[in-house]
Amino acid sequence: MNEKSETLNQETENVKDENVNSTEAGNANPEQESVEGAEVNSADQLEKLQKEVKQLKGKLEEADNRYLRLQADFDNFRRRSRLDQEAAEKYRAQNIVTDLLSVLDNFERALQVEADNEQTKSLLQGMDMVYRGLLDALKKEGLKPIEAVGKEFNPQEHHAVMQGEDENFGPNMVIEEFQKGYLLKDRVIRPSMVKVNQ
Numbered sequence: 001m002n003e004k005s006e007t008l009n010q011e012t013e014n015v016k017d018e019n020v021n022s023t024e025a026g027n028a029n030p031e032q033e034s035v036e037g038a039e040v041n042s043a044d045q046l047e048k049l050q051k052e053v054k055q056l057k058g059k060l061e062e063a064d065n066r067y068l069r070l071q072a073d074f075d076n077f078r079r080r081s082r083l084d085q086e087a088a089e090k091y092r093a094q095n096i097v098t099d100l101l102s103v104l105d106n107f108e109r110a111l112q113v114e115a116d117n118e119q120t121k122s123l124l125q126g127m128d129m130v131y132r133g134l135l136d137a138l139k140k141e142g143l144k145p146i147e148a149v150g151k152e153f154n155p156q157e158h159h160a161v162m163q164g165e166d167e168n169f170g171p172n173m174v175i176e177e178f179q180k181g182y183l184l185k186d187r188v189i190r191p192s193m194v195k196v197n198q
Contacts, residue, residue, distance in 0.1 A: 090185060093141040098189055100138065101182060107131040108180070146181035148174045148192040157181060157188055162195040169197040 111128055115121040135143075146157045153160060153172050158181065166175045174194045181192030 090142075091187060094184055094187075094189060097138055097141060097143055097182075097184055100134070101190055104131070104135065104138075105179065107134070142183075142185040144183045146183055146188070146192050148177040148181065148194050150174065153194070153196045157183075157191055158194045158196075159191040160196045161193050163198050164195050166197050171197060173197045 107127060107130070111124060111131060113120075113124065115124050148158060150169070151158075151174050153174055158174060161178060162176075164175055169175045173196070174192075175197045176195035177192055178195070179190075179193040181188065182190050
């Protein structure tokens with residue numbers, strides 16, 4: 001009986017050892033596989049993260065470029081608006097001044113009439129006062145007559161309607177003015193109609 005129980009105990013221990021060894025062997029492989037699997041997964045994740053970082057950097061750079069372009073467009077718009085506003089303020093009287101130029105022309109023609117009696121002289125003096133008052137008001141707004149006779153022809157300020165020959169003037173000089181031209185500050189609002197020497 002003792003021999004039997006010793007044999008039984010021996011076999012039991014052998015089975016236990018086999019179980020332990022098989023368990024250890026079974027446990028060793030999954031751990032190794034999980035470590036290798038984790039390395040593969042972490043490499044994939046790292047690659048995905050790098051791609052995402054690259055995409056996000058590209059999007060950020062694109063957004064920065066869009067922002068800078070938008071800011072530059074806004075600065076240009078603000079500058080153009082300021083220049084337009086300054087020009088509108090500077091030339092605010094241009095429409096009314098342009099309309100009044102024909103009135104000035106009529107006054108000048110009327111004042112060239114020769115007075116043959118006291119009543120006509122008195123009327124012309126009154127017209128001259130009104131004309132000068134109107135001219136002074138327009139000068140305050142920046143209206144200036146363009147000098148023409150004796151000056152070299154300038155196509156930006158003069159409109160040549162005739163050519164002539166005059167020994168007293170050099171070539172391409174204005175020898176006669178038919179209609180006075182005007183500047184409003186630095187802008188030509190009506191060129192002078194002139195006769196130019198050949």
